Amino acid sequence: MPVVTITARAPRITSLHVFCAVLVLAILARPLITEAASAPALRTAATVFVAVCVQALPFLVFGVLLSGVIAAFVSPAALRRMLPAHPGAAVxxxxxxxxVLPGCECASVPVARRLIGQGVPDAAALTFLLAAPAVNPIVLVATAVAFPGEPRMVLARFLGSLATACVMGWLWQRAGRAEWIADRARRGTPRRDGENRWAVLAETARHDLVSAGGFLVLGAVAAAALSVLVPPEWMDALAGQLLLAIVVMAVLAVVLALCSEADAFVAASLSMLPLLPRLVFLVVGPAVDVKLIALQAGTFGRAFAARFAPATFVVAILCACAAGALVL
Structure with a gap:
């Protein structure tokens, strides 16, 4: 009689397990954190951190759920059918x-790759890559909540982000070369017939929540640190030098790599700065940051990222300044 050997599969630790473990440790260590935060500066930092996280988390959760729904139930072919045949008009x-097809920054890169693999013009696919995480209703509502007394910020962000996406699309149509995009990005992704759409939704939402949640915490920590570590006179000096403030906020947006559903609350916490530098922060962040550069290099190739990311950075700053001058 043959002997059947059953091999036990070792449990796989995923990012979700790590995320839950960190939450549990934070809850258990709450008394120690409360005692350590007796200093006024630490209390201020803790208040800013909690305020940013609590305000942004509902929009973040709703955003990743919607991203999961789109990944599971909306095919890139639907967008391809909507686009005009002429590449310039398709942008x-x-x-x-x-x-109408929003998504987070991380999700927009593979969607753009699928569009290119299905024959969508490169310029249109790259325009969608930049527009989807920046002009969707969730981001605009979150911006309105973060800036309750400044409704012009919502319009300025929408105009600046949409202009960035379209300008980069037209710029790629005029100056971009097909060989700058790796061949692997042009190969279509076959759809698996037995794939469970609800499983795709759950996995996409889980992945985006853990990834974006980590960047939200990073942004909240940065906002809390800036509120207590940076002397007020430095911020006052930066506020008085508009050009320098714009450059600093643009670089900060690239480095922090915040999720677009949460970055407005971090920008709103920097109330000592004028609106225009904070608008630049909101327009640049969803268009180009360190995680997007890495994703684009891995998806479309290093030659693409080395050209697309710096151009997007400059165009986003110029479009944000133009939208600010027009609206703010």
Whole structure:
């Protein structure tokens, strides 16, 4: 009689397990954290950190759930059918599609790759890549909540982000080369017939929540640190030098790499700065940051990222300044 050997599969620790473990440790260590935060500076930092996280978390959760729904139930072919045949006319349509097919920054890169693999013009796919995480209703509502007394910030962010996406699309149409995009990005991704759409939704939402949640915590820590570590006179000096403040906030957006559903609350916490530098922070962040550069290099190739990311950075700053001058 043959002997059947059953091999026990070792439990796999995922990012979700790590995320839950960190939450449990934070709850258990709460008394120690409370005692350590007796200093006024630490209390201020803790208040800023909690305020940013609590305000942004509902929008973050709703955003990743919607991203999961789109990944599971909306095919990239639907956008391809919506686009005009002419690449130049397809660019603004792809930008406007970000309003109805939103997604986070991490999700927009593979969606753009699938669009290119299905024959969508490169310029239109890249426009959608930039527009989807920046002009969708969740981001705009979160911006309105973060800036309750400044409704112009919502319009300025929408105009600046949409202009960035469309300008980069037209710029790629005029100056981009097909060989700058790796061949692997042009190979279509076959759809698995037995794939469970609800499993895709759950996995996409889990992945995006853990990834974006980590960056939200990083942004909240940065906002808390800036509120107590940076002397007020430095911020006053920066506020008085508008050009320098714009450059600093643009670089900060690239380095922090915040999720677009949460970055408005971090920007709102920096109330000592004028609105224009904070608008630049909100327009640049969803368009180009360190995690997006890494994702683009891995998906489309280093040659693409080395050209697309710096150009996007400059265009985003210029479009944000133009939108600010027009609206703010």
């Amino acid at each position: 603004p349509v792809a930008g406007a599609a970000g309003l």
